[in-house]
Amino acid sequence: MIPPDGQPILTAAAMRAAEQAHGDLSALMDRAGRAVAQAVARLAGPSPVLILCGPGNNGGDGYVAAAALAAAGHAVRLAAVAPPTTDLARAAAARWTGRVETLANAQPAPVLVDALFGTGLSRLLGHAITAPWHRLAAAAQLHVAVDLPSGIASDDGAVLSTPPPAQVTLALAALKPAHLLQPAARYAGTVRLLDLGIAAPSSCHAIAAPTLPEPGPDSHKFTRGMVAVVGGAMAGAGELAALAAMRAGAGYVVHLGDGQGPPHALVRKPWSPAALDDPRIGAVVIGPGLGRDAAAHTRLDAALATDRPLVIDGDALHLLDLDRLADRQAAAILTPHAGEFAALFGKGQGSKIDRTLAAAARARAIVVHKGPDTVIAAPDGRAVVAGDADDWLSTAGSGDVLAGATGATLASGVAALDAAAAAVWLHGRAARRCGRSFIADDLAAALSRVR
Ligand SMILES: NC(=O)C1=CN([C@@H]2O[C@H](COP(=O)(O)OP(=O)(O)OC[C@H]3O[C@@H](n4cnc5c(N)ncnc54)[C@H](OP(=O)(O)O)[C@@H]3O)[C@@H](O)[C@H]2O)[C@@H](O)CC1
Ligand SMILES: Nc1ncnc2c1ncn2[C@@H]1O[C@H](COP(=O)(O)OP(=O)(O)O)[C@@H](O)[C@H]1O
Numbered sequence: 001m002i003p004p005d006g007q008p009i010l011t012a013a014a015m016r017a018a019e020q021a022h023g024d025l026s027a028l029m030d031r032a033g034r035a036v037a038q039a040v041a042r043l044a045g046p047s048p049v050l051i052l053c054g055p056g057n058n059g060g061d062g063y064v065a066a067a068a069l070a071a072a073g074h075a076v077r078l079a080a081v082a083p084p085t086t087d088l089a090r091a092a093a094a095r096w097t098g099r100v101e102t103l104a105n106a107q108p109a110p111v112l113v114d115a116l117f118g119t120g121l122s123r124l125l126g127h128a129i130t131a132p133w134h135r136l137a138a139a140a141q142l143h144v145a146v147d148l149p150s151g152i153a154s155d156d157g158a159v160l161s162t163p164p165p166a167q168v169t170l171a172l173a174a175l176k177p178a179h180l181l182q183p184a185a186r187y188a189g190t191v192r193l194l195d196l197g198i199a200a201p202s203s204c205h206a207i208a209a210p211t212l213p214e215p216g217p218d219s220h221k222f223t224r225g226m227v228a229v230v231g232g233a234m235a236g237a238g239e240l241a242a243l244a245a246m247r248a249g250a251g252y253v254v255h256l257g258d259g260q261g262p263p264h265a266l267v268r269k270p271w272s273p274a275a276l277d278d279p280r281i282g283a284v285v286i287g288p289g290l291g292r293d294a295a296a297h298t299r300l301d302a303a304l305a306t307d308r309p310l311v312i313d314g315d316a317l318h319l320l321d322l323d324r325l326a327d328r329q330a331a332a333i334l335t336p337h338a339g340e341f342a343a344l345f346g347k348g349q350g351s352k353i354d355r356t357l358a359a360a361a362r363a364r365a366i367v368v369h370k371g372p373d374t375v376i377a378a379p380d381g382r383a384v385v386a387g388d389a390d391d392w393l394s395t396a397g398s399g400d401v402l403a404g405a406t407g408a409t410l411a412s413g414v415a416a417l418d419a420a421a422a423a424v425w426l427h428g429r430a431a432r433r434c435g436r437s438f439i440a441d442d443l444a445a446a447l448s449r450v451r
């Protein structure tokens, strides 16, 4: 049972192609079912298990798992919604010599395994399935989903039919978008990958702990990375970003704008376009609290005119002409929330991953599409997905903190996609350290502890 960090994410079609390329599908189902049995036995201990099987290959995995658990002496029962309809699932079902109960009449067990539907779900589940399933899940102490919680769309994380939430989802061979994208991900519980030994290449991965440069004997404040935060109408937002940049590891942070007070380590200068000419600046952060007036326009123009890497957030995203980015050589990272994303790129098509990739290609920049799930995409087609964000992040200024942290990781010299992903990871971990009802100032402070 492998944690999802850094693992490839595959659409249903890509998963099917990987399975076909492997060749022996029956051996694959055998491995999948046995791996599920092993995982369930570990999670369940000696508790009796009830496995619910669907008509397709997800159900096939369930039959193999049931047979393997029974062979190991585990108390296991099985209920099916319909007879198996694929050759693979029929062969798997033939290995289960026990009774096949109907879903409607099945009595609960302490451990419930959902092998109803996986990547092949194509439409809503009927009441005849959802009603008994919810009843059985409510009576179970542990609910484990095989590959995906049934009822959710694998590729975009839509909820077609609301499943009873699983505590654990056992992803087979690779992660699928729905393991990380909302609203589906909240029904998956803890996601663990079962390695089936097949190559599952992807340009899209789950977020992982970053490798960031550590200071050494030769370091000084400017080698750690210098960040300039452009201030604006709401000085507090820019200051939060500046504080976050310091706490995320920048060696020198200058806030260009009004505002005063602690921290004393923050260098404060009045705004002037010339201040951006300092060649030591590793990243300019613009947008938090910038405002949308003529002065804000002028500041954004000046930032775009520099040859420095940029983090563009908040108000600056509303003022941005995407075509201006095409002429720049230096990296740019855009950090829109859903509203800013829609205003910049329109509604778009496909999953949040697809839409963010299209936006990155359009902007020729890294796009960090924020929310309860965050997708980070590069123009070259790579993407990183951060699931299970702390919902307490929905607090004013948490985006300013992310923008500042991104300034720090970008100024540290790592490549732009890695810098963006590292900042999202640090931000997410910092939130976890803050407990409940934290404010953005606490979040910025916690970045130091995560570093
Ligand atoms: N990745 C791997 O390495 C491996 C993957 N494997 C496993 O294969 C799984 C994918 O299997 P799959 O393609 O057969 O699809 P699955 O999810 O079982 O559902 C399709 C069936 O459900 C039916 N159906 C659909 N919607 C319905 C509805 N609302 N209500 C009722 N019926 C509905 C649909 O009928 P149809 O739409 O064709 O009429 C069809 O019969 C994958 O998730 C993983 O568990 C392993 O076995 C091997 C290794
Ligand atoms: N449930 C959630 N609702 C809203 N934001 C969330 C949630 N979970 C995590 N976040 C994160 O919180 C941050 C909010 O950013 P943003 O909306 O720009 O806030 P602000 O403009 O107040 O600084 C983003 O990093 C986002 O990914």
Ligand SMILES: [K+]
Pocket: 058, 114, 115, 116, 117, 118, 145, 146, 147, 148, 149, 150
């Ligand atoms: K399932």
